[in-house]
Amino acid sequence: MNRRKSKRIYKQSKRLQLEWLRSLVDEVEADKINEHNMEEMLPDQKHIWGQGQLRLSFYTDKWLNKKIKQLLKIFPDKEIEDITSEDIVWKMSKR
Numbered sequence: 001m002n003r004r005k006s007k008r009i010y011k012q013s014k015r016l017q018l019e020w021l022r023s024l025v026d027e028v029e030a031d032k033i034n035e036h037n038m039e040e041m042l043p044d045q046k047h048i049w050g051q052g053q054l055r056l057s058f059y060t061d062k063w064l065n066k067k068i069k070q071l072l073k074i075f076p077d078k079e080i081e082d083i084t085s086e087d088i089v090w091k092m093s094k095r
Helices: 003-024 027-032 061-074 085-093
Strands: 047-050 053-056
Touching (some): 003 061, 003 085
Antiparallel strands (some): 047 053
16 A cells, blocks of 8 residues: 555544544534544543453544555445445444
């Protein structure tokens, strides 16, 4: 994967993370959340211990990057910017 594609994946994961974070709170609080203050509202811990293994925590940057890459392998004709949170939910249900 080249650098341009990885940058696009990272930007899309940030967009999806912001959308997810806004969906957790009411509309008044969601309007206050933007790209700049989003990081302070997310937990610092990026990994969790589960099933005897260290796993990536749900909806972190790295976790979203991984899911986007998996979706791009399943749907190679799909653009990175076209991947939505519904696609991520679909991918999680496929496990």
